Each structure stands twice: as structure tokens, then as C-alpha cells.
Amino acid sequence: MSFQASRPNLLAAPAVAWLLVFMVLPCLLILSYAFFERGTWGGVVYDFTLENFQRVVDPLYAKIFLNSARIAGLVTLIAILIAYPAAYAINRAPKHRQAMLLFFAVLPFWSNYLIRTYAWIVLLNREGLLNNLLRMAGYDGEPLSLLYSEGAVIVGLVYNYLPFVILAIYSTLSRLNPELMEASRDLGGGPVSTFLRVTLPLTMSGVAAGGVFVFVLSIGNFVTPALLGGGRFQMIGNVVYDQFLTANDWPFGAALGMVLIATMIILLFLQGRATAHASGERAGAPS
């Protein structure tokens, strides 16, 4: 290859060095902190211990972790149920309009996360738009406290991550060979069975990619629970935040962070396996 990059490694080196120093090294550092003891006045005492990980499985924290996983699971499920029809509809739209529709579906995702969450405070608070609409519709009881609830947190997370799921599912749908669906119809498959037995299985890799992404970002989130869940509502991200900025127990916070990273790696691994499996199937399908 006579491309001027005769030394690809040299070109990659500055970025690789940056990532090694500012991402890999810090992550290894907190990994090591997770095995040290907390100092009496905060800080870290470099004595090896497994106590931090024992505390992670302490019923108190295990409960928060499981609760976060449950909420993240619900968010993932709802996001997929909304995103799939949306991606399907975009894929069915006239070709020249698809790029534009997709762009506007994803646009909110790249804009400010805090502001998108704040928008829901404006909608859901006791004097907010939804309560006003209810009042106009004739409801004259106490204003509903929609904000500062688990439901508000779930809505906020779905809202924030939905665009990415639409993008992930669309990208597998748009690569699908339409002849496969036609073949299914020709062989007597109705629209429902064609969808369930052909389209859906072939697009599971997109569903998995979007789902893993939403789950990972939701389970470690601390901004949305803090803003929409109210002060007492805790997810695992809020506990990590507290350990570092208020409780000053960095080793325990580090152990919790490692659990999040481990969850992420396991899910990405499973997703990779699922995708490899799906593409193997596709390669085997006659075209």
C-alpha cells in the first residue's frame, strides 16, 4: 500500500498515548484503589483489602444496585418498544427523506443532556404544563406530584436515550435485504409472521446494540435521578457520586465504579456474541 501513511502506528501514536495516559491509567488507578483501605480522614491507606467489594454486596447497596438494574431494564424495554416502530417507519419512508428524518431523530441526542432533563422538570412540576392541562380538562383536585418519582426518572431516561436506539435499529433495518421479506410473503407468510419470523430476528443485533447502550448509560446515571427523582431517590450512580464528593470514601466509590465497568463489559461481550451469531445466520441465508 503506497498510501502516505507508511507508518500507521506513528500516526496513531499521539492519540493512543493520550488515551493510555488519560483513560486507561486512571481506570487502572481506581481499580487499584478499590482494593485499598479508606483513611480515617478520607484519602487512601495503601493496605490491601477486599472489604470494599464485601460492602458492594451488603444488602443496602445490593438493593440499590438491583433497583438501578430494574429501572435501567424498564427504560431499555420502553425505549426499544418506542424506537422499533419509529426506526421501521423511517426505513419505510421515501428514500430521499430517510436521511433527514434520521438526522432530526438523533439531533436531540447530541444536544445538552441537562437541558433535555430540565425540560421535563418544566413539564412535570406541580405548576407545570401537564398539571395545567389537567386543570383545563376539568380536574380540580390537588395538583399531581408527577415530578420526583420513579416514573419521572424513567421518562427522563427514555427521553434522553431514545434517539440512539432509533439510530441503532434503523442501521440494521436499512441493511436488510428486502427480497427476504418478499420471499417470505411469496411463500405465504402474512405480514405479522413475516415480521416476527424474518424481519425481527434479522434486526436483533441493532436492538441488542441500542439496548446495551441504554442499559449501561441508565444504570450508571446520576444526573437524571438527582434532578427528576428528588433528593432521596438513589441509583448506583448517585452512590458513586456521594462516595467521591460527599462521603469521601474513594476506595468504596472505586469498587462501585468497577462493578459498573464489569457490568458494561459483560453486556458488551454478550452483545458482541449475539451480533456475531446473527451475522453468521445472515451469511448462511441464501441471497
Place this chain on the structure above:
Amino acid sequence: MSSAAGARLPGRIVLFCVFGFLYLPIAVLVLLSFNEAGLPTTWSGFSTKWYVALAGNSEILGAAWNTLVVAVAATLISTVLGTLLAIGMETRRRKSTGLEALAFAPMVIPDIVLAVALLTFFSRLNLTLGLHTIILSHVIFDLAFVCSIVRARLKHFDYSIVEASRDLGASGWTTFWRVTFPVLLPAIIAGALLAFTLSVDEFIIAFFTAGAGRSSITLPIQIYSMIRFGITPEINALATIVMGVSALALLISQWVNKEQMS
């Protein structure tokens, strides 16, 4: 064709609902920022007074300036590093799994984990926290996104024009600037604009690596502290401006790099 047109109606309804869900909350916010009374309860006439109030708020102006400094610096560094990384990765003889994982990780690692890792790292080095530590941190994910956009364009790159240039006697350096770079430029600009937007809007990592004190507060940090005290009309106006800037940067980015979509 009539069945296809018929099949499009449910699709339209779905798209109408989903886009409504995505854009209605933002629209309400924008509308309220022009509300005289500033409160969501009643509409009392069009007014730009909340924008005028913003222009006189020195805290917000200071935060906006800090955000600009961080975003511009992080964008410049990450655009250079990310582009070089992309060329390096695409011209390798063999795909390196380690390199792929390293370039992918910044896009998927939970923000909170990276944030506490960086805070720990900087304090271990006894580095004073401030705008510079935010910049160092933002380059991490910015460069990963620049790299992925430039790589997407390199995948469609016609290497024969590079060979032609070399055959005609141009040096590697000349070939890069006169042949490769112009082809990559739209993707590089698109990547830079995306990096800029991400940096302007990034909150969690900035929050952890900014350190104490007002001197290194960025707009998202300022917005977070304002939101926690409740709804104010100024936030609506500020939110509208920030959203507008992001949307504009992304529209330009899309427009510059649009050939890639087709």
C-alpha cells in the same frame, strides 16, 4: 403502489408521535423563554427580557467564556489526534483488536466512571484542577468521535488517486496535503463540530475535573446548580441559546459531510 401508500399511514402516525415526544418538551422550553411572566402557568405576552437579563448576568457570561475556552482547545487537540488516529487505523495492514477497543471505549464507558477515575488520577498527581484538566479530559471522548467520523469517510476513500499522485512524482507530504486532506476535509470539519458540541454540553466529567472555585465553572455546571434551585425564566432563555448553538453546529456538520450519507 397503492398498498405501499396505504402502509405509510401508520408509519406517519408513529413518526408524528415519536417526533412529538422528542421535540415537544424542547418547544415548550423555547416558548416559555419568550414569555413575559416567565412562568409556565400563564402566557402574558412575547418578551425578550429574559435574554436581556442573561446578558447582564456576569456569572453566566463568565461560565460561557470558560465553556468556549474548553471547547475550542479540546476540539483543536482532538481533531488533530482523532484524524491521525483514523488514518493510522484505516491504513494498517491488519486490524488490531486492542486498538479498536481503545478507540471505542471512550464512547461507551459510563461518564461517571471516567469522571471519578480522572478526579482520582489528577489528585494522585497533585495536579491543580481547573480549565486545563477539563480540556485534558474532554479530548478523550472528543477524539474518539472525530476518529469514527473520519474513518467512515476513509472507508469510501479511493486509494488509487493517492497512487496516481505518487506515480506522478509527488512526495508523501505533498500527496497528503493536496490529495488526501481535501477529500477528508468535510469529515474532519464534521468531526470537529461534533467534538465542539459534545464539549460545550458535557457536564459530568467537567463537574468532577473542574475543581472548587468559580474560576473554572462551565455553562453545564452553572446550569446544573441553577436547575437544582428550581425553574427560573433565565434558565429557559439560556437553555434556548445553548440548544440553538448545538443544533446549528450539528446542522452545519451534517451539511458539510453530507456526501457520506449517500
